[in-house]
Amino acid sequence: MEVGVMKMVNMLSHEAQGKKEKLDLKETELRLGLPGTDGEIMGKNLIMNYNGKRGYQETVDLKLNLSGMDQTDHHKEKNLQKEKTPAKAQVVGWPPVRSFRKNVMAVQKNGSEETTDKAGMGGATFVKVSMDGAPYLRKVDLKMYTSYQELFDALGKMFSSFTIGMIDFMNESKLMDLLNGSEYVPTYEDKDGDWMLVGDVPWKMFVESCKRLRIMKGTEAIGLAPRAMEKCKNRS
Amino acid sequence: MSEDEELPDLGGGSTRSSNSTAVSGGGGDHNYVSPSPDQVLENVLENVLCFLTSRRDRNAASLVCKSWYRAEALTRSELFIGNCYSVSPRRVTNRFRLVKAIAIKGKPRFSDFSLLPPDWGAHFGPWLSAMSRSYRALEKLYLKRMSVTDDDLSFAAQSFPILKELVMVCCEGFGTGGLAIVASGCREIRVLELMDSDVGDDEADWISCFPDNVTCLESFVFDCVEAPINFEALERLVARSPSLKKLRLNCYISIGQLYRLMIRAPQLTHLGTGSFSPLEIVAQGEQELNYFSAFAACKSLICLSGFREIIPDYLSAIYPVCGNLTSLNLSYANINAEQLKPVICLCHKLQTFWVLDSVSDEGLQAVSAACKDLRELRVFPVQALEDAEGPVSEVGLLAISEGCRKLQSILYFCQRMTNAAVVAMSKNCLDLVVFRLCIMGRHRPDHITGEPMDEGFGAIVKNCKKLTRLAVSGLLTDRAFSYIGQYGKLLRTLSVAFAGNTDLGLKYLLEGCPKLQKLEIRDSPFGDSALFAGLHHYYNMRFLWMSSCKVTRQGCEEIARQLPGLVVEVITRDREENETSEYVDTLYMYRSLDGPRADAPRLMVRPSLMICGKHCTSTECRFSIARSLDFTLSVWVPCISR
Secondary structure, three states, X not given: OOOOOOOOOOOOOOOOOOOOOOOOHHHHOOOOOOOOOOHHHHOOOOOOOOOOOOOOOHHHHHHHHHHOOOHHHHHHHHOOOXXXXXXXXXXXXXXXXXXXXXXXXXXXXXXXXXXXXXXXXXXXXXXXXXXOOOOOEEEEEHHHOOOHHHHHHHHHHHOOOOOEOOOOOOOHHHHHHHHHOOOEEXXXXXXXXXXXXXXXXXXXXXXXXXXXXXXXXXOHHHHXXXXXXXXXXXXX | OOOOOXXXXXXXXXXXOHHHHHHHOOOOOOOOOOOOHHHHXXXXXXXXXXXXXXXXXXXXXXXXXXXHHHHHHHHOOEEEEXXXXXXXXXXXXXXXXXXXXXXXXXXXXXXXXXXXXXXXXXXXXXXXXHHHHHOOOOOEEEEEOOEOOHHHXXXXXXXXXXXXEEEEEOOEEEEHHHHHHHHHHOOOOOEEEEEOOEEEEOOOOHHHHOOOOOOOOXXXXXXXXXXXXXXXXXXXXXXXXXXXXXXXXXXXXXXXXXXXXXXXXXXXXXXXXXXXXXOOOOOOOXXXXXXXXXXXXXXXXXXXXXXXXXXXXXXXXXXXXXXXXXXXXXXXXXXXXXXXXXXXXXXXXXOEEEEEXXXXXHHHHHHHHHXXXXXXXXXXXXXXXXXXXXOOOHHHHHHHHHHOXXXXXXXXXXXXXXXXXXXXXXXXXOOOOEEEEXXXXXXXXXXXXXXXXXXXXXXXXXXXXXXXXXXXXXXXXXXXXXXXXXXXXXXXXXXXXXXXXXXXXXHHHHHHOOOOOEEEEEOOOXXXXXXXXXXXXXXXXXXXXXXXXXXXXXXXXXXXXXXXXXXXXXXXXXXOOOOOOOEOOEEEEEXXXXXXXXXXXXXXXXXXXXXXXXXXXXXXXOOOOOOOOOEEEEXXXXXXXX
């Protein structure tokens, strides 16, 4: 079945993260569908999002709000069956609050959770995101996300017309396929000024060390491959 | 400051009559030897028509006869285009020759809530092309929900050398690069206001692009620009703008920087305070600035907003100006009742108040006690979720209704409500013109009685005889709509979501509300039969929006057949093979003099980003598209082929 905006080759797994969440393809698949048309996807709130505006997307924001809920609610949403009138899942564009306002509130919420001192903005980690061929830069606050998947979701919506390949560091040949293909691959510049493939290190470490993001064509990222290859070999 | 302004302030008062320039101009040749009676009539008319500023009056005058039509067309200098697709730019520039001010609105309001695909349309480009040829003396440009590119801004700066006012509300498609061109190119600019717009960060230092000499800036609003700016340049700009009265800063301005700006511009009347927090750690040894005195020095301040990342401790700095404030926007300030009270009790002149529900019912009670002159209240949710904690309820609404009898406009988000409170408001606030209640839980009844919210909204339409705008929510049956149809005789704008039982609901509205202009409905069980009930009225409306209702393709086609003057746009998302739907996803229809638009995504001449499934290889598109959004936008061409 064809997928929507994002195509995920395989889910990332990191030993360092401890938790193994190996979701199968169908669950991570993104499609455009009405709320309630596919119960498994509903919980992800990736439904009928027409917002191609620059800036944070509605569903990203909804995700953040979800993180305030406890785990049982989250799983309950994921398991809801087909319903014409979904009771609990968030619906696109409801309540009718503009994205700008939702984004501001989300940023504030994250900021306040992070800081105890007077510097209100200290909690955010904004990095610039550029994409090869795109006429403008974007900025993302890495602290808004808790995993690579969330970051990729957000990036995918910001630059909604490309697909980002997820890098499978466990599988050397898959990695090479990705880098040889025409898909886009996210890379970042770390504190030392080195350019690395995103996904290389555990999420938290990435947030600490990432200075800027660049989404480049797979073929161009091939130069970064040696380092990644090393890691592949070390892992397997 | 308005999140959903109906009419832009184009004229700024009739005394500023830009119509007066029409007197010397005019379209006819002045034959001084022997003017014909017709000519005399036209001269007289032109002189008289100058005094007609209301567009409705002018519309009426233009219908009297051909002579009046011509005279009116030549003397109208302020244009209002409520729907950019209702008429072609060329038709407009052919008819009105002397336009100095124009307002153009594009996308329907529900696009604010992600209910329209990106690239749907409302491009400023075509309007700009026409205007750049015909309206070179344009002074004021107001755009709402339009798609504007950097190139557009550049072309506009070149085309309108004496442009004085540029206001963009809820627009997108441009970035700080475009703003840089405006800043440097529009030398006469007095008003530059960007509100709720999505402005891309091109990393352009646009503030530095304003000319170096003394500027004539009177209003500079950029609070929605989510990009850092060059503060030193801003400080210098403010220092060389002696006429500056309105300044709204974005969240990248710290409170320390705000202080420096306020010192430079004590003449300000409207101030958007930016982040209202330090942003950096205050260096040791550095004294905390005396913000209180900075505010005290601004003796003309009547409107405050901003507070984007407020540290509540700093709020006391605004005490000196509270007594003069007529407008206060705390709707980004997450403060509680205790933090609000000391401020609000000083604001006895307040007429407009926007706030977050974090202040809870208790905070609203304080507002009710202090702000006897309140005309407009908006209460926004901190958490825009259906099942969140709701700090405000019917208690707050009731308190407001009892204390603020002059209330004209209310927007109230809550999680629970009762009919009793809404009824009380309908009886206490008889001046209500706008009543928008958003009970965030879908289909939620009166939380005390368990009844639908029919009686509450019924009372509003019945008792508030001046009501022109209504937004309903909560559990509503067809009865609520029967009330609206029965009593809502002045209603122009109506928003409906997750309401009603059967087609009767919509029928009541279409048959009962003769002044209905803008009807937006989502997720309600109204179908074709109800749609047909409005055939007699659709030409009088600006638009009808129905999404996730029970309207079929055939129904839409039938409407288009019967009403050739309507453009009927339908959006149906592509579904998987096994999924079918008999209903269209979105119906958006509007009257138009010039038929279906040529720039609907599917009908674009050049390959569009939105053509489903196709790979876009146009050199104009810089992206390589593997998969685009799946939907089909169909535009019906009734009988007449294009």
